[in-house]
Amino acid sequence: MEENNNGNDVLIKVENLKTYFFLDEGTVRAVNGVNMAIKRGKTLGVVGESGCGKSVTARSILRIVPRPGRIVEGEITLYRTLEAEGKSCALSEEVKLTDLKPMSAEMRAIRGCQIALVPQEPMMSLSPVHTVGNQILETILLHQNVSKAEAREQAIEVLAMAGMPQPARTLDQYTYELSGGMRQRCIIAMALSCHPSLLIADEPTTALDVTTEAQILKIMRGLQDELGMAIMYITHNLGVVAQMADEVAVMYMGKIVEQADVDTIFHNPRHPYTRALLQSIPRLGQETRDKRRLASIRGMVPDPYALPQGCPFNPRCDVAIAGKCNVEEPTLVEVEPGHLVQCFTAT
Ligand SMILES: Nc1ncnc2c1ncn2[C@@H]1O[C@H](COP(=O)(O)OP(=O)(O)O)[C@@H](O)[C@H]1O
Numbered sequence: 001m002e003e004n005n006n007g008n009d010v011l012i013k014v015e016n017l018k019t020y021f022f023l024d025e026g027t028v029r030a031v032n033g034v035n036m037a038i039k040r041g042k043t044l045g046v047v048g049e050s051g052c053g054k055s056v057t058a059r060s061i062l063r064i065v066p067r068p069g070r071i072v073e074g075e076i077t078l079y080r081t082l083e084a085e086g087k088s089c090a091l092s093e094e095v096k097l098t099d100l101k102p103m104s105a106e107m108r109a110i111r112g113c114q115i116a117l118v119p120q121e122p123m124m125s126l127s128p129v130h131t132v133g134n135q136i137l138e139t140i141l142l143h144q145n146v147s148k149a150e151a152r153e154q155a156i157e158v159l160a161m162a163g164m165p166q167p168a169r170t171l172d173q174y175t176y177e178l179s180g181g182m183r184q185r186c187i188i189a190m191a192l193s194c195h196p197s198l199l200i201a202d203e204p205t206t207a208l209d210v211t212t213e214a215q216i217l218k219i220m221r222g223l224q225d226e227l228g229m230a231i232m233y234i235t236h237n238l239g240v241v242a243q244m245a246d247e248v249a250v251m252y253m254g255k256i257v258e259q260a261d262v263d264t265i266f267h268n269p270r271h272p273y274t275r276a277l278l279q280s281i282p283r284l285g286q287e288t289r290d291k292r293r294l295a296s297i298r299g300m301v302p303d304p305y306a307l308p309q310g311c312p313f314n315p316r317c318d319v320a321i322a323g324k325c326n327v328e329e330p331t332l333v334e335v336e337p338g339h340l341v342q343c344f345t346a347t
C-alpha cells in the first residue's frame with residue numbers, strides 16, 4: 001500500500017506513454033511520449049485536430065488498443081482509493097495499468113467499474129437486439145452483488161441521472177427507438193452504473209446537433225458536481241473545452257504541446273498551435289453547418305509515417321525559426337507554474 005501519492009489529488013498518471021501501430025506501410029507513432037495527470041473530481045480537456053492521438057491515449061489508459069497497435073513504452077498508474085464501510089478513506093492503492101494484461105480479470109474490473117468510456121458514436125457500444133434495460137442491468141449485475149430487482153432500481157436511477165425523461169419506460173425500449181441524444185444518455189447511464197472514478201468521454205457529442213450537445217454537456221457537468229468523478233474530456237472543439245475543462249492538454253502528432261489550466265489556455269496561450277486552434281473557433285452565432293469540420297489551420301497534418309524533422313508543427317507554424325525549429329525538437333518546459341509548453345519561441 002502506498003502513500004496517497006504525496007498527498008496529491010492525482011487519480012491517473014500517464015508517464016512517457018508511447019503507443020505505436022505497426023503496419024506494413026510503416027510505424028505510426030500515434031502516441032509518442034505523453035505525460036499527463038488526471039486529478040480526482042476534475043476535468044482534463046484533451047484537444048487537438050483529428051489524428052493527433054487523443055483516442056489512442058484514451059484506449060491506452062483503458063488497455064483496449066486494437067492490433068496492430070501496442071503500448072511500447074511508458075507507465076500508466078491508477079491511484080485507487082480504498083472504500084472503508086462505504087466512506088472513502090485517505091488511503092490509496094497504486095495500480096500500474098501498464099503491468100496488467102488487457103484481458104486480465106483485474107483490468108476488466110477496472111474497465112467496468114473504475115474507468116468508464118463514453119464513445120463518440122453511441123451505436124457502437126449499444127446492442128440493437130437487447131432492450132436498454134437489459135444492457136444496463138447486465139453491467140450492474142456483472143460488477144455488483146445485487147438482486148435483479150435492486151439492479152432494476154439502480155438502472156432507473158442512473159437513467160434519471162443521465163437526464164432520461166421517462167427512465168422506467170426507457171428500460172423496455174430498444175436503442176433504435178431512441179434519438180441520438182437519448183442513446184448517448186443511455187451510454188452515460190451505463191457508464192455511471194458502476195460509479196466510476198474516471199469517465200473518459202471521447203468526443204461524446206460530435207455526432208449530435210448543437211442543442212442536444214448543450215443538453216448532454218449540462219448533464220455531464222451536473223453529474224460531476226453530484227458524483228465527484230474525474231472526467232477526461234476529448235474533443236476537437238475548444239468551445240466545448242471552455243465549458244467543461246479545469247485543465248487542458250493540447251495534443252499534436254502524438255504529443256502534448258501545451259498544458260495549463262483552462263483560463264491560461266484561453267487567455268495566455270503560448271504555443272503557436274494552441275493559438276491557431278483558438279483562432280479557428282467559430283464565433284458565437286457563426287456555427288458552421290458541419291461542426292465536425294475544423295476551421296482552417298494553415299497546411300495539413302503531416303503524414304503519420306513521415307514526421308517532419310524538428311518540431312512536428314514547424315511546417316505549419318507562422319513563427320518557426322529557420323535553422324532551429326526544422327532541425328531540433330523542443331522539449332516540454334514549464335514556463336510558469338502549471339503551464340507547460342513545447343516550443344522554442346515560448347521559452
Ligand atoms: N486501429 C488503428 N490502426 C492503425 N492506425 C491507427 C489505428 N487507430 C489509430 N491509428 C492512427 O493513430 C493516430 C492517432 O489516432 P487517434 O488517436 O484516433 O486520433 P484522434 O482521436 O486524435 O483523432 C492516427 O494517425 C491514426 O491513423
Ligand SMILES: [Mg+2]
Pocket residue numbers: 054055056202203
Ligand atoms: Mg478520436
